Amino acid sequence: MKHITGIVLTTTEADLLVTATLQAQALAARHGARLNPDVLALAAQIRSAPGTTEPTDQPTPxxxxxxxxxxxxxxxxxxxxxxxxxxxSRGRLPGVKNAGVWWFNRDDIETYRDWH
Structure with missing residues (x-):
């Protein structure tokens, strides 16, 4: 049985993976959560791999x-x-529990109201 010692991605696949990771981080941050710092560091390493250029800084909204x-x-x-x-608590409504108190993004509540 062979063990995988590495993974080869095309530039397009690597870019797709990094973009998805950063979008997941933005979504997690919106709900008061964070991705594992090692995952974000790996995304940064992939993004700055030889043969790729650093993206220009985009203003954060x-x-x-x-x-x-x-x-x-x-x-x-x-x-x-x-x-x-x-x-x-069942995961049907996105929210964050902090010190025993639930907090929600108003936009999420209104979206839930409009679709359920």
Whole structure:
């Protein structure tokens, strides 16, 4: 049985992998989470591999997401705060629990309301 000692990616595949990793990090950050720092370091190494050029720095949009409590989310959804926290704990509603209190992005709550 042969053991894999390396992986060869085309430039296009490497770029796709790095782009997906950075998009996942942006999505995770929006929900108060972070990707493993080793994954981000690996993406940076792939991006700066010989034969590729560093991308120009892109301005980061100053986007802020309004954080709302479970009570406010419940008002938006027309349900009880307990139901909102149940949805979040089951992974059906994106939110972050900090010190026992659930917080949600208003945009996520409104999207959930409009599609469910």
């Amino acid at each position: 100053d986007t802020e997401y309004e954080q709302v409590s479970s009570a406010t989310a419940a008002t938006i959804l027309g349900c009880t705060p307990r139901y909102v926290t149940q949805l979040a």
